[in-house]
Amino acid sequence: MKPILAEVITIGDEILFGQITDTNTQWIGAELTKIGIRTVRKSSVGDTREAILAVLDEATQRADLVILTGGLGPTKDDVTKVTLCEYFNTTLERNPEALAFVTKFFESRGRQITEINARQADLPLNCTYVANDWGTAPGMWFNENGTVYVSLPGVPFEMKNLMQYRIIPMLQKHFETPVIVHKMIRTVGIGESFLAETIADWENNLPAHIKLAYLPHFGQVRLRLTGTGTDSIHLKEEIDAQVQAVLPLIQPYVFGYDDDELETVVAGLLAEKNWMLATAESCTGGFVASQITKYSGSSSYFVGGVVSYSNTVKVSQLGVKPETLAQFGAVSEQTVREMAEGVRKVLGANVGIATSGIAGPNGGTPEKPVGTIWIACSTEKQTVARLLKLGPFREQNIQQTSVYVFNLLRQTLLDEL
């Protein structure tokens, strides 16, 4: 079967000039992969007629499916619709169904529709209108000369819902998709080079239709196996067998598979023990707690946390001894242990984790340079602390510390299971 090839295009000077983060194309790439459509190119172009026409021309030559996002807002810097009309040699017309929808959208929020809002219902005549229940800019579906074009608003949550509930089902109906099977092995605590050396023999013996990629990210390395074939059950079995073959070589570093995140794996272990977690954060400043609470349902295993940015809060809220701070300093094994024990006891949790360090870029000393970070995990049975020696970069230090403290928590929970 010929694979379905897709190109994803984002429109907007703000992306080229680096003024907004484009999270849309990543998400679209992942969703298309799941249904066996292969993204072969992503492009961002400015919001000019010429740039949009050029990228449409190029994408049309390569792809069966072209997805455009952005350039559909109500303001005048949006030229996508007009340019699509030019490209398809058609005109804009106010779509009654779309107009009714936009009108209702504003009315339900107690607002009058303005002419600028109403213009969102102007659509190219050759498109299929795709209702957007999550905003005001409709989706559009075009089928011209054997290529499908989909145009979506750039606002991520509108785009995502339109894709998930409207466009993906339309794509699955329209295309006959090949079989692609992905399997991701997620590791933590081993570097890319050393992982590669460890599994070199296994990797060299992989069959040609199964590809391996290394995806390093903040103390984690993901191994992605991608198989292509025609029989999904057989392909899945083949890939599972390869995973079983490599696993004994890297077992201690493997924390999960596929969509598993360290935080969700830890959540599962907490649930298994029916345990509640509490966090005490100094250098990570709330980031660790936010990585837990970004998941719905986290209140069933997370009691809360303290961001003890100042020493007085470490003493008053966590019960860290003033002598400990005076003798060893805030960034020390002794302090981080007392923080983890303290938050566990004070918040009435079963397990406490803590971070204290110099995130940088300032605040380092010769004895404790930037990147010196202590982490700890405390249960009723034991309190374990680890020293991290990270780099000079604040954001990276915060994120890596979060990864390492969750891994320490994971190891502790496994140890006590």
Place this chain on the structure above:
Amino acid sequence: MKPILAEVITIGDEILFGQITDTNTQWIGAELTKIGIRTVRKSSVGDTREAILAVLDEATQRADLVILTGGLGPTKDDVTKVTLCEYFNTTLERNPEALAFVTKFFESRGRQITEINARQADLPLNCTYVANDWGTAPGMWFNENGTVYVSLPGVPFEMKNLMQYRIIPMLQKHFETPVIVHKMIRTVGIGESFLAETIADWENNLPAHIKLAYLPHFGQVRLRLTGTGTDSIHLKEEIDAQVQAVLPLIQPYVFGYDDDELETVVAGLLAEKNWMLATAESCTGGFVASQITKYSGSSSYFVGGVVSYSNTVKVSQLGVKPETLAQFGAVSEQTVREMAEGVRKVLGANVGIATSGIAGPNGGTPEKPVGTIWIACSTEKQTVARLLKLGPFREQNIQQTSVYVFNLLRQTLLDEL
């Protein structure tokens, strides 16, 4: 003067398949903009010879500068260097300077260099070696037939440092760049459509060489003015005059300019009053604190916070009255007021902010649907609370709540200045 046009290319199936977030191209676009180089296209392609050759061919036709990132790691899924050799009709050779560097990098970390590591010193013969002090994959600079090509590793902090300290100075030396002046007006609390209606007359009277764009993002809308010309002082004056002209129309919503973030503006106001801030978070779960502490130096105005995810923590750590929780519930004006007042007093801060709501997607009731969120700000003089009615999406609700609580804090601080 002819503008210098750039294309930025990222290499890696992991980007196309949506398995990692590409933050590199945004950052590169912003840095190029600052030095007057205009990014006209961003592309992501897979790590195959064919895809890389095709995108190089296309970019060469349009751009004066082509920046590639990714595909330089030590493992075998990286084909960039070999393909660059083919494209430039040259060969790889082990570069002694690069080899010495990689060897030293590993030795300083107490590790032996492996053959896989050493291969990172193999470079195309026609490139200028650009030392990477932040990792092991070197940068490469090519100048062929009037186009400059720069190849950088994909690891963000390595790429950023290489760009900032090595490549940007080389670009400024190599190219004569035109004058581009950007000015960003940052607003919060007004929607894109309504902002557009408010400033329509002003916008219609902008001269042709000054462009306006609306960049909405989570409760904020940024207005970006971009002027192109030859005289930077005159252009800057022109744009400043336009800003002064539009300001009276939108003053209450404007919190800053250019790189200002709501959090840094608030930090400035806190510093002005020499005040310390404390946070009490329920539904935002540490995200608000992490938005403060991601900035270096935040310990001078942030004392700490409590993530009171459970009611017991609200009572024990923040002094919320059990009667209040019993009578009005955790998501209520009364509770959020007591949280803000409580955290201010308990942590010994001058001002406390608090959030409590239903972030979703679960946990809503007919009276308090998902997206019902209370925020509060408390000083010795006053406690102000606001009800937010947001949508069904957890991540968006957390981020928007953070924006709105910082805006409430900003308004309170301005009020008390």
